[in-house]
Amino acid sequence: MTVAESSLGIDIVRTKDLADYVNRPGVLDGRVVPICRLRAAAHAANPSASPDDPALIVASRGDACVGYLGLMPGELRVDGVIRKIFWYSTWYSAPDPESQGVGGVLVHASLRLGVDIATTGLDPKTFPFFRGLRFRELGPLRYLALDFDRLDPLGLPWRVLQVVLRRRGIRSAAVTTVFRVLRGVSKRVGYALAAPGRSKLAGDYDFEEIAELPADAAGEEPSSPVTFHRSVQTVRWALHYPWITDQPKQSTPRYEFSDLRELARFVVLRVRRSTTSEELGHLVLSVCRDQEGITIVKALDRFLSCDDRDRVVLAAALRYAHAYRADRVHVPEGCLPHTLELGWISRTFRMRQRVYFCRPARSRSVLGPELDRIGLQYCDGDTPFT
Amino acid sequence: MNGLQTEQALREWLMEHLSKALKTERGRLDADAPFARYGLNSLDAVTLVMDLENELGIDLPPTLLWDQPTINKCAAHLATLRTEAAVQLDARR
Numbered sequence: 034m035t036v037a038e039s040s041l042g043i044d045i046v047r048t049k050d051l052a053d054y055v056n057r058p059g060v061l062d063g064r065v066v067p068i069c070r071l072r073a074a075a076h077a078a079n080p081s082a083s084p085d086d087p088a089l090i091v092a093s094r095g096d097a098c099v100g101y102l103g104l105m106p107g108e109l110r111v112d113g114v115i116r117k118i119f120w121y122s123t124w125y126s127a128p129d130p131e132s133q134g135v136g137g138v139l140v141h142a143s144l145r146l147g148v149d150i151a152t153t154g155l156d157p158k159t160f161p162f163f164r165g166l167r168f169r170e171l172g173p174l175r176y177l178a179l180d181f182d183r184l185d186p187l188g189l190p191w192r193v194l195q196v197v198l199r200r201r202g203i204r205s206a207a208v209t210t211v212f213r214v215l216r217g218v219s220k221r222v223g224y225a226l227a228a229p230g231r232s233k234l235a236g237d238y239d240f241e242e243i244a245e246l247p248a249d250a251a252g253e254e255p256s257s258p259v260t261f262h263r264s265v266q267t268v269r270w271a272l273h274y275p276w277i278t279d280q281p282k283q284s285t286p287r288y289e290f291s292d293l294r295e296l297a298r299f300v301v302l303r304v305r306r307s308t309t310s311e312e313l314g315h316l317v318l319s320v321c322r323d324q325e326g327i328t329i330v331k332a333l334d335r336f337l338s339c340d341d342r343d344r345v346v347l348a349a350a351l352r353y354a355h356a357y358r359a360d361r362v363h364v365p366e367g368c369l370p371h372t373l374e375l376g377w378i379s380r381t382f383r384m385r386q387r388v389y390f391c392r393p394a395r396s397r398s399v400l401g402p403e404l405d406r407i408g409l410q411y412c413d414g415d416t417p418f419t
Numbered sequence: 420m421n422g423l424q425t426e427q428a429l430r431e432w433l434m435e436h437l438s439k440a441l442k443t444e445r446g447r448l449d450a451d452a453p454f455a456r457y458g459l460n461s462l463d464a465v466t467l468v469m470d471l472e473n474e475l476g477i478d479l480p481p482t483l484l485w486d487q488p489t490i491n492k493c494a495a496h497l498a499t500l501r502t503e504a505a506v507q508l509d510a511r512r
Contacts, residue, residue, distance in 0.1 A: 040488075041482045134461050134484070134485075138485070166465060
């Protein structure tokens with residue numbers, strides 16, 4: 034849809050049109066690139082999407098894109114019944130003064146689509162904006178974060194020195210390399226100190242990396258009658274169509290939310306209990322290193338049948354954190370009691386939180402009557418994709 | 420039906436809402452000055468258009484304030500839309 038004779042054009046790109054849209058001349062090489070190839074491919078194959086679902090709202094002046102809002106169809110499970118909702122997946126407007134207000138126009142355009150919307154990961158500065166548009170705040174969802182700077186005896190000093198050098202404009206490949214080598218050494222010391230507690234936990238389970246999540250992986254019963262739902266099919270789709278890559282050839286260079294990382298991989302694990310070889314199920318982790326060299330391990334979806342599933346998740350996350358010398362580890366809040374088994378490392382965990390905003394299309398639409406019953410989970414939103 | 424039947428009434432409504440949103444006196448607003456000059460933030464701009472939709476009972480383009488960038492242009496455009504909507508309603512009856 035384009036508003037006629039408008040100084041600001043609004044286009045709604047449908048799922049079925051995404052592939053053609055990214056191949057249009059000028060779309061991926063303009064000043065503002067509205068979507069990257071990886072995301073376009075993922076959106077187009079989303080098992081929760083229908084061909085006519087809106088996928089991207091693009092604001093343009095003349096032929097130039099000046100802002101965009103991504104919409105990703107997802108699922109809400111209400112008393113066992115799966116219903117469709119939409120997540121905001123990106124939201125950006127050009128920083129020039131002429132584009133002031135474009136972000137608001139994009140959100141308004143999305144509200145006109147008449148769909149139920151949910152979003153998270155927003156800049157807190159935008160919270161008043163969403164509250165003002167009658168988005169309902171949910172949460173916060175609490176999760177555990179381990180920052181290995183707290184284990185690394187030289188972690189904090191390195192980080193401070195890095196910031197000081199950057200502020201003074203001293204930033205070269207040589208300095209970065211020296212930092213990485215020195216940090217690598219001190220991190221190794223930190224991990225060695227943490228080894229006894231980690232080994233105690235990880236020793237109870239065998240983790241086998243497998244190529245893909247089996248289609249018959251059994252999900253857990255939801256913890257709440259209403260949850261944002263990620264089926265096995267959805268997780269398999271996310272694994273097949275990642276939004277980030279460590280392959281420069283696959284990335285879209287000028288995309289604002291860069292899709293290129295030094296390291297980007299999902300790890301699918303088959304879990305067995307060490308003592309009995311009993312198969313406990315499957316678990317998905319992500320390992321990602323950004324351009325600043327910060328490595329994050331996240332515990333994502335789990336399909337585990339055992340009672341100690343939070344313990345399994347923590348053990349796997351710490352094992353991979355050790356393997357990749359990760360700087361940070363994010364795991365669901367339920368892992369908290371098991372951190373006590375880690376000895377003094379448990380003191381380095383901190384609770385973090387995410388706020389969600391939801392806006393039902395109507396009071397009786399899918400989200401409307403259920404807002405007070407939604408139980409939030411760690412993978413809700415676009416967290417697992419980025 | 421509400422009182423926003425004429426271009427003048429719409430102009431008055433816009434002046435009133437803008438002065439509240441901008442926390443400024445109505446007398447300081449210039450009906451021919453672009454909205455951009457007033458530094459209207461995103462929330463105020465979207466809320467203004469959504470409130471207009473509620474008042475008029477018609478859908479308006481999210482780009483309304485970009486397409487009709489002054490109070491006078493906006494009021495004239497809305498008056499036209501209002502008339503068209505009324506004609507369509509009559510035709511359906």
